[in-house]
Amino acid sequence: MHTLQQITLLCRPGFESECAAEMMDYASGAGFSTYINAKTSSGFAHLVSAEGNDMSSLLNEIDFDELIFTRQWFASTEKINNLPEQNRTAPLVSIARQIAEQLECKFNDIELSYADTNEGKALNRFCKAFKPHMLEALKQQKLLSSRAALGLHIFFLDSSSAWMGTSPIDNSAHDPMGIPRLRMPKSAPSRSTLKLDEAINWFFTREQQGSWFRPGMHAVDLGAAPGGWSWQLVNRGLLVTAVDNGPMDKALMSTGMVEHLRSDAFTYVPERKIDWLVCDMAERPLHVSRLIARWFTHRSCKAAIFNLKLPMKKRYLSVLECKHLLHRELSKAGIKHTLRIKHLYHDREEVTACLITRDDKSADSLNTK
Secondary structure (H helix, E strand, O other): OOOOOEEEEEOOOOOHHHHHHHHHHHHHHOOOOEEEEEOOOOOEEEEEEOOOOOOHHHHHOOOHHHOOOOOEEEEEOOOEOOOOOOOOHHHHHHHHHHHHHHHOOOEEEEEEEEOOOHHHHOOHHHHHHHHHHHHHHHHHOOOEOOOOOEEEEEEEEEOOEEEEEEEEOOOOOOOHHHOOOOOOOOOOOOOOHHHHHHHHHHHOOHHHHHHHOOOOOEEEEEOOOOOHHHHHHHHOOOEEEEEOOOOOOHHHHOOOOEEEEOOOOOOOOOOOOEEEEEEOOOOOHHHHHHHHHHHHHOOOEEEEEEEEEOOOOOHHHHHHHHHHHHHHHHHHOOOOEEEEEEOOOOOOOEEEEEEEEOOOOOOOOOOOO
């Protein structure tokens, strides 16, 4: 009998310990006794029940959108080994049926995945070819339903071994493996533009973006050069003040929607309250957090998206320190706010934060998918 005694967590390779530590904190808070199985640079980790309990209920205790380092998750079986090359479908469908019977459910869809490593990516073609066969077999067994609340996952280590499990479709990543498919705009000044594009789409639904990023709004981009983040804002119709001693992209400046101020980003103060503050500077995370907190406590902006560059060690602790500082300073100033942090796909040794005030009646909440 295959039971769901662990949670499989997908993350950026090299961040397995941060992903695991964060998840253990949440599990402990929910009353689950767990331990971690993880290998450095593997791109995944397993949170295992220390008491052999079903872990699928934990996915309902935690808001997936609050997790920082996890790209995708699902409650899973132990590792399935020795899948026959000529007929992998039969044993996998049999296990899927066992899971469906245990949870008294059907599955909305199936996601085949692999680690975001060179070895894992070699499975991409195999997964694409295998998925139609698996879907057809699940349909024949009447295990699929468009009304089902759970998605079925198969995470392949190689073509003969995998983990299988489920996650709530409304409390997991919507992009396969938690990786968005974004194209680099030809006219954008730098690839950093993809970070802000992904951040906006992660933190805000399409409907929310229409009210939060309206043409004519004013934004400040600290450390803007050459203008990758400013480009994203201009592309959405915002007017941008770019603060940086470095040169800005000429094509971006020719739009007439960007004012370039050659000034120190840490000392610049706007003449009036602006709608958006964005910041992608290579500075110490606490230094940036104090700067962001100052903008909010001085009532200089309504919302901000900013990156926190992480140290080589104690990265999770560093994020928690910044998170605590921001909550403390804004709460002390009596500012109602929402803070979300995510290690985005286009982030490397950094995380991206979105901080909004809730003074404005339109500022109900961030993306809850």
